[in-house]
Amino acid sequence: MERTSKLGFFVLLPLFFLASCHFSSVMAKRSNYVVHMDKSVMPKAFLSHHEWYSSILDSIQSTSFNTHIYTYDTVLHGFSALLTDQELEFLKKSPGFLTAYRDRPAEMHTTHTPDFLSLNPNSGLWPASNFGEDVIVGVIDSGVWPENPSFKDDGMTKIPSRWKGTCEAGQEFNSSLCNLKLIGARNFNKGFIAEHPNITIDMNSTRDTLGHGTHTSSTIGGNYVEGASFFGYAAGTARGIAPRARLAMYKVGSSQGVALSDILAGMDQAVADGVDIISISMAIPFSPPIYEDPISIGSFGAMEKGILVSSSAGNSGPGLGTLNNGFPWLMTVGAGNMDRWFGGTVTLGNGMDILGWSIYPVSTIVDDLPLIYNKTLSGCNSSVLLSAANGIVICDDPEMYYHGYIVSNSSVPGIIFFSDDSSMFDEGEFNFQGVAIPAKYKEAVLNYAVNDVKPTATIRFNQTFTGTKPAPAVADFSSRGPSPVYPNILKPDIFAPGALVLASWIPNAPIEAIGDRDFFSGFNILSGTSMSCPHASGIAALLKGAHPEWSPSAIRSAMMTTADTLDNTGKPIKDIGTNYNVASPLAMGAGHVNPNSALDPGLIYDATLQDYINLLCSMNLTHSQISSITRTTSYDCSSPSSDINYPSFIALYENGDTKMLSKTFKRTVTNVGNGAAKYQANVVAPKSSIIEISPSELSFQNRLETQVYYLTIKYQGDTNYTVSFGSLSWVEVGGKHNVKSPIVVSPVGFQNA
Incomplete structure (x- = not known):
């Protein structure tokens, strides 16, 4: 971000006091802050918000070096800058100031999978979306190795005219390395450098030195590569989930670290460039509040622009309440194995x-x-x-x-x-x-x-076996819900292949060291929700290609309500982290993603921007905290509601409370089938609960018609204080659709559940 100045326009302080402040600020320690501003109060004397922010900084600082790092204007209104504690206090008195918080580090979460997901070139989601052609996926990660054959542009058509991005040249990265597949590359590390001014960046460009970003982006939309393998294991033709999608890399970190302000800058630019989907396989440790988390803020702004953000749940399982990125306005993806x-x-x-x-x-x-x-x-x-x-x-x-x-x-x-x-x-x-x-x-x-x-x-080594059972099963490392930042929405949303995933790699980082010998490969096998997230991102890109009119909430709904809850033995999906007991929705969400079924879900649960604002208004947040997320102070909080139109249900009770709990949810479903249809409710109640549905039958006369129903959970109490779960399925009468939603009853003290 950057800044500007028209001294004294907005900070009415005596000049001698400013001078003393300036002197002490030069000597004091500076830290990087992300600052949220109300752009609507910018004085007309300034030509741009960038100039305004710079003017503010110039008025409170007296230093020979530029402390302005980024200006944000898409998913957030504000800037990041190096400030002393004293300068921060002066900044808080500036007109338009909303909130500020310290920059934080982030952490990254790691090809048979198209076959395992039943993607077929002749039927289903692949041909319906033309393999994701012209859908643009922005990847927020560690960079890309553009010479890897997964990023060749064989068979790709002309870049869509709506694309506003660029291929940024840098260290060992020429702009000519982008092509019709990899259409954008940008590098964001100013925030990290500001926090570590004496560090030497190992690669000051979008080139990947960690391998993580190359792996995730090729999983999403890598081109076809014949003869791929990991030293003979998993041999075959590698390809991404959406092999004709466009990729744009926004490098926000490396092996040296990741900064919150850089993530925000990457997401802000991705939205401005015109991506359709954002995939981010990283999170901020220790789950900061939703109004200070860059992924929360960035994904809200992206959602407002019609862009779905797909994120990893984290690798801190199998304990409950360990989940990252549990925000209602994005898709949170857990990880499982495959066959x-x-x-x-x-x-x-x-x-x-x-x-x-x-x-x-x-x-x-x-x-x-x-x-x-x-x-x-x-x-x-x-x-x-x-x-x-x-x-x-x-x-x-x-x-x-x-x-x-x-x-x-x-x-x-x-x-x-x-x-x-x-x-x-x-x-x-x-x-x-x-x-x-x-x-x-x-x-x-x-x-x-x-x-x-x-x-x-x-x-005999180097052998690969397929068709193993049971699969899928939830990986033990996959983080579990409820979401620590907002437990009233069931998270994760779904899970996808995330264990032992083969995808592209960087050629100069040894994959294995045996004795004094290093082993290198253009492909690597990794595990983590970092690997499951790009599978879901690729499927979301395919759905966007097949249904360009669908909102982010509609795409997520289609993926959730059609997810598989049975494994390849025909039995309920198991959880490896609980010794192969039946997986709870707190581990697997709605189930394992089923791309072809998501193409035609029958009914969807949609949500508007105002619905999410109503949710924010119900969270007991301050005016400034809400404005930090919505980027405006003129939001409408006249109808606050914690009951957003979500395709899942969770009811929380106090640990130790045996009194009956009753909670009612209102839901609106939209018929996206071909025409008239009738659905009947089929309920599997959680243990010790009674579920009531009103009405229990929904009739639609036309496509895109909506119907409202109410679901009430009456929990009778359980002295064991455990998590219980069931489901609601809307089954089409005489048709093929089965629109399924998980139901969970959980103690608030889920760490003891």
């Missing part, structure tokens, strides 16, 4: 074959070597002892994976250990020549190793 597994095969000398887990990157076979099991070696805690072993060692330690570096630093030919904890493999890192096999085989393997006269084994 693909990477591994190796252990063949014992007696002919027994056992499939296990491994992603050891070396293409090799550990062939017909002695199988060793003894107490001296079974702990596998000494690289010296392991190096002396001339065979495949059995490690009787279920935590072997977590100290695999001991094995990697030895010269042992191979390792076998036993584990059923699939979560340990979610990182996709495996730097030792070993394989984990299910614990059910332990007795047979040990019996053979101990009792056979000459036990041997062979290990």
Whole structure:
């Protein structure tokens, strides 16, 4: 952001007092602040808000260096600047000042998935959206490696004329590196530099040095790349979820860090440039209030412009209440596994074959070597002892994976250990020549190793298995709701593939180090809600292409009400973080996203800008706090309501309160089917609750007709104070649509639930 000046126009202070303030401010420590302003009170003497903000700063500061960092004008009205505590106090007296808060660091959350999601080139959402052609997705991330083949523009058409963005040149990044696929690239690091003035930026351009942004953006809309793999694992043709969508990268961080003010600048510019969807796989730690969180503020402004923001839920699961980005006006995405597994095969000398887990990157076979099991070696805690072993060692330690570096630093030919904890493999890192096999085989393997006269084994790596069950299941790392910033809206909204996802990578960052050898690849396998978010973003882009008239709320509604709640065994989706118990909506939201069903949801729950303002008005926020989000002081708070038209329901009760709770929700559904339709309510009530629906039948005569219904939760009390859940489905009579919404009853003290 920047600034301007017409000294003394708005700060009526004695000149001698200003002078003393100036002198002390030069000596005092400065911090970066994000400042929200009421743009409507800008004096007419100024030609622009940028000039006005600069004038304000000039009037309260006397310094030889420019402290103005960014000017915001799309998703936020205001600026960021380096200020002393004293200067901040003077700023607060300026006309138009709303609020200010310190800049904060942020954190980033990581191709078979199109097949797993049943995307088909001949039917469904892909052809209906022309594979996302001309939909523009703005990615807020760590940058991009434009030479990766995922960003080639083969088969792409002319850039839409509505695009206002640019390809910004910088260090090792020429503007000619953008093309018909990667149509925009901008770099935002002024806020981070302001907070760390002595730092040397490792790459002062949009070029990605972390790999995160390259991975997420290629997942969203990467072009077709034949022969992609991770050292032979997951081999095939890589492509993004929306392979004909346009990508614009807004780099807001690197391995050195991310600043709140830079995220705001990136989102502000993305909206101004004309993107259709924003994807952001990062969050502010410790969940600041919604009026100080840049993703909250930026996504509200984007929503107002008709842009859906898709965000990651975070990787702090499986505890409840750990979720990030739980704002009502964006889409919050959790993570799950898919039906693909990477591994190796252990063949014992007696002919027994056992499939296990491994992603050891070396293409090799550990062939017909002695199988060793003894107490001296079974702990596998000494690289010296392991190096002396001339065979495949059995490690009787279920935590072997977590100290695999001991094995990697030895010269042992191979390792076998036993584990059923699939979560340990979610990182996709495996730097030792070993394989984990299910614990059910332990007795047979040990019996053979101990009792056979000459036990041997062979290990074959670089194997990929599909069709594994159960899938999908919620990943244990995926953060859970309720949302700490606003628990009255059920979050996350949905979940999507986020475990062991193959996507593009940067070529100069080693993926794995084994001994003194580094391994590099143009593709990497990562896990995290950083990986699930771009899947949902890509699907949102496809829906925007198929239904350009749909609002952000309509797109999110279609994805939620058509989400799958059953896995590939036909049973309720499980939660890995709770030992494969049935997943709660606090873990999976409405379910696992189903792109083709979302194309034709039957009914949608839509919401307007005023609906979200009514929600803000019900939150006990101050005038300035609401204005910080809405970017205006003239918002209408005449009808405050916490009951927004959302496709899910959550009722909270005080932990320890056994009195009956009754809560009624009003919902409006819009018929987006082909014509007349009738729907009947089908309710699965949460435990200890009674659900009432009025009316229980909805009749529509025309497309785009709306109907209102009421849902009442009557919770009878439960001395266990646990989370209970059920669902409401509007089932089309004689038709195909089943419009499903989750229902949750949860203690307010969810950390004890």
